[in-house]
Amino acid sequence: MSIETKNIIVEKVKNSKIDQVDFDNLAFGSVFTDHMLVCTYKNGVWETPAIVPYQPITLDPSSKIFHYGQSIFEGMKAYKDDNGDVFLFRPLDNFKRLNISAERMCIPAIPQEYFMEGLITLLNLDKAFIPTQEGSSLYIRPFMFASGNGFHASPASEYKFIIACAPSGSYFSGKVKVLIEEKYSRSANGGVGYAKAGGNYAGQFYPTQLAIDKGYNQVIWTDDTNHEFIEEAGAMNIFIRINDTLMTAPTSDRILDGITRKSILEIAKDQGIKTEVRKISVKEVVEAAKDGSLKEMFGAGTAAVISPISGFGYRDTDYELPELQQSYGARLKKIITDIQYNKSEDKFGWRYKVEN
């Protein structure tokens, strides 16, 4: 796809801050590239996007973002191969999901050309920030929020769409231990759980902190009605392998339709792994853990890729998962990351080359 950038205003930095980045010790999402894309919605239209030096945002104290949580985001990555070529992974799916989130949160949809042209132009400018260290990548954060003013609890009339990028290392270090949650919930039937809406994340902080205090890393959410079925984790969908079947919950209005999740499902099928997309009860997982048929569990998401789970807590009992020599998780992670980093053929057509 060739990108015409005539629609984007570009103001370059005078001095790059790339020398300040310690590429060998990257945390997740805490240092940023030289530029960012900013697009303003005003008087019923999205104005021409501008790429500007990464800089603070100034807002009125009555801006609705501070009061009513009218905000959404996406999470993507750019990968650099040995030739210095840059790739994205299924970027149009992030674009589409951003607008699905936007609709639910009453935020005006962003046009595809602003999103894609803006992103590609930005990546070309800040290409030098894409790390090549093992497990590192450029984390890309497109986000939209209500910048319009007023204390009336109603949608704003002005919005910002911004893309900022952060050279990043891995999200989790090592295996994660999870807690199956029975008291708190992430989302309601008929709520906003399927949208990447800001409020969904802050709502998880407190229960997650309680879990961390008990020695876990993450919460596994269950349905809010009876806490009977496994839903997802904070920023990952969850896969469960019982015997040789790899399972994940169906998406719904409570669960995010993860791009990693659906890619893993396709790769697993292609690999001849038996998959099932169905409601998974906590009860069957606990029983499988007890009788040894529970072989592995892992989280799947852009930030953490595939994150193996070492064990889970449920009702004050901890269940350990076996150490497998040949785990589905490790096998699927290699296949997906080889596609992402342009190390293998891409039979699915997911890789997207960023052209200069």
Place this chain on the structure above:
Amino acid sequence: MSIETKNIIVEKVKNSKIDQVDFDNLAFGSVFTDHMLVCTYKNGVWETPAIVPYQPITLDPSSKIFHYGQSIFEGMKAYKDDNGDVFLFRPLDNFKRLNISAERMCIPAIPQEYFMEGLITLLNLDKAFIPTQEGSSLYIRPFMFASGNGFHASPASEYKFIIACAPSGSYFSGKVKVLIEEKYSRSANGGVGYAKAGGNYAGQFYPTQLAIDKGYNQVIWTDDTNHEFIEEAGAMNIFIRINDTLMTAPTSDRILDGITRKSILEIAKDQGIKTEVRKISVKEVVEAAKDGSLKEMFGAGTAAVISPISGFGYRDTDYELPELQQSYGARLKKIITDIQYNKSEDKFGWRYKVEN
């Protein structure tokens, strides 16, 4: 209560903008007073609050408020009587609720002296902005949000607590027509519905817009499990009168513990009105509307005080409510506003005089 303001830094405006306020045509929450209170949480402590000229806020694009909806607010009012004395209504309840919301959203609690001293000092400075027109008051918006940086989905390490004020007219003009919602939901069991968390409000915008498009003003939320019971409205608790009994739903982790709601319950009891706090099924409300025993419905909240409901829609049928000569709503509204505006004795001890 005497307030020592020695703990607050005050920087006054050079020129007041009071002349720009059209007090006879006040909308809700759209013009602001000269000053605001700002308090920063950093390195594990709330720093000394400062009152500064009302001014924009500058934040890094990675500030967590833009991404994870870690924000809460309160809504209060200041009332001026004929002598020019200024009053608040149960302000400590707002203070306590703010910290209840803070805990759920992993925001550090604000100390009472910062909240109360800050508010009183601010009100004394901006007293001239408190309107005296019928139905008008100074709307006060204390809010807290994550100002710390980084794309990791975890609580921020820096926060702002701000109080801004807006001379305001009524929230709704006239009676409101409501839609009993059966598809979308406001909050989950085990979720954050009882907190005044930003995301709870943005999540309501889309379903509310759909209701507005059908000719309603507001949505009445029902439980997300079966949509069987009446919960509350967007920014009001709901009261329903069947025959001579005034009912409202019990608060829960899904429903905000409204200060107007609990005050109305006490006043009603004091007035000899029979009250019931119990689950109210949509079915019984529809049946009562059909057989004529449904006498009135109203919303109760700080912004809208008591807001009479003219009728409701449910499953494509509209139900009208009778025009009563002697409604509970009007009677209770007079009693509560007379207390608020210092026009009557305050037997409950709710009025709080703001001393110079």
